[in-house]
Amino acid sequence: AQSVTQLDSHVSVSEGTPVLLRCNYSSSYSPSLFWYVQHPNKGLQLLLKYTSAATLVKGINGFEAEFKKSETSFHLTKPSAHMSDAAEYFCVVSDRYGGSQGNLIFGKGTKLSVKP
Amino acid sequence: DSGVTQTPKHLITATGQRVTLRCSPRSGDLSVYWYQQSLDQGLQFLIQYYNGEERAKGNILERFSAQQFPDLHSELNLSSLELGDSALYFCASSSSGTPFNEQFFGPGTRLTVL
Numbered sequence: 001a002q003s004v005t006q007l008d009s010h011v012s013v014s015e016g017t018p019v020l021l022r023c024n025y026s027s028s029y030s031p032s033l034f035w036y037v038q039h040p041n042k043g044l045q046l047l048l049k050y051t052s053a054a055t056l057v058k059g060i061n062g063f064e065a066e067f068k069k070s071e072t073s074f075h076l077t078k079p080s081a082h083m084s085d086a087a088e089y090f091c092v093v094s095d096r097y098g099g100s101q102g103n104l105i106f107g108k109g110t111k112l113s114v115k116p
Numbered sequence: 117d118s119g120v121t122q123t124p125k126h127l128i129t130a131t132g133q134r135v136t137l138r139c140s141p142r143s144g145d146l147s148v149y150w151y152q153q154s155l156d157q158g159l160q161f162l163i164q165y166y167n168g169e170e171r172a173k174g175n176i177l178e179r180f181s182a183q184q185f186p187d188l189h190s191e192l193n194l195s196s197l198e199l200g201d202s203a204l205y206f207c208a209s210s211s212s213g214t215p216f217n218e219q220f221f222g223p224g225t226r227l228t229v230l
Contacts, residue, residue, distance in 0.1 A: 036221075043118060043206060043221030090159065103149075103172050104219070106159035 002027045004093045006107035014115045019063075019078040021110045023091030026072065033074045034092040034104070035065055044090065050074065061085070086114045119143065120209050120222035128228045134195040137225045141188055141209030147171070148190040149210075149219060150182055154203035165190055166213040197229045 007022040025031060035047040048059025055067040065076045074091060091107040119142035129135055141148050150162040152175075161174035165184035176182075179197075184190045194201060204226050208219040 041223070043120070043223045044208075045118070045221070046218045049218070103161045103164065103174055105161075108158045 002031065002093050002105050004091050004105055004107040006089075006091050006110045008110050009108065010111045010113070012113040012115065013081045015083055016080050019076070019081045019085065019112065021076040021089050021091075021112065023074045023076065023107060024072050025074060025091070025093045027093055032094040033065075033067060034094070035059065035063070035074075035076050036090045036092060036106075037087050038090065038109075039087045047076070047089075081112075081114045083114050083116065086112055088112070118220040118222065120207060120220050122205075122207050122222040122225050124225060125223070126226050126228075128230065129197060130230055131197055131199060133197050133229075134193065135197065135227065137192040137194070137205055137207075137227075139190045139192070139207030139209075139222060141190070141207075142220055145209035145211050145220070146188065147210045147213055148184055148188070149208040150176075150190070150192050151206040151208065152203045153206060153224070154200075157203075159206075162192070171213055194227070199229050202227055202229045 003026045005024045033050040036044040038044045048057045050057045050067045058064045088109045121140045123138045146167045149164045153159045162176040164172040182192045204224045206224045208221045210219045
C-alpha cells in the first residue's frame, strides 16, 4: 500500500535561512510525488510534482525537491525563507497501479513558521 | 484564486441532519474531486467524478454521496451526520480524468456538527 510520512509536524526557521521539509514515501510501483501548500483559510496549491522525469524538480516561489529512490525520500527545500512562506505543506503520493487507483495520498502536513 | 468555487463557506448543523455541499469547477475542467480534512484523519480523498460519471472512490462513508451534473458542478451530500463528520471539505478540479495532473482546490466548506 502507498503511504507518505512527513517527518516533522512543525518546522520553524528565521527569514532568510534555508528551509528543509522532509518526506518519505512508500510505494510498490513508480510513484508520482507532489508537494502542496495550504495558506491559512485557503485551499491547497500545487508547489511542484515529480512524475519520473528529472529527479530534481523545481517549483513555484523558489521551492525545489529531489526524488531519491534509494532513500524513498522527496524532501522539499528552499535556499532562503520568506515571511510569506509560512503555511502548511503536504507531501503527496500517487501510485498509478496501486490500490489507491492512482488517487492522491496525503501526508499529515508540516506547519512552517518563519520568524522575522 | 484557483477558479474553483465552493458554497457555503461555513455550515453549522445538528447530529442526524443532512447537508449538501456545492462545488463549481474551473471553466473547462471535467474532473471534480472531493476531500475531507480533519484534525485526526488529515486530508483524505473521498470521491472523483469525470464528466458526470463516478471515476474513483476513496474513503467515502455510505452515508455520503456525490454527483456531478451536466453543467459539471458537483454536490456532496452528507446524511445522518455525526459529531465526527465535522471537518473541512475541499473540492478540486482538473482538466483530465487522471489525478496525476494538477488539481486546483477550492477554498473549502467548514462543516460543524453539534
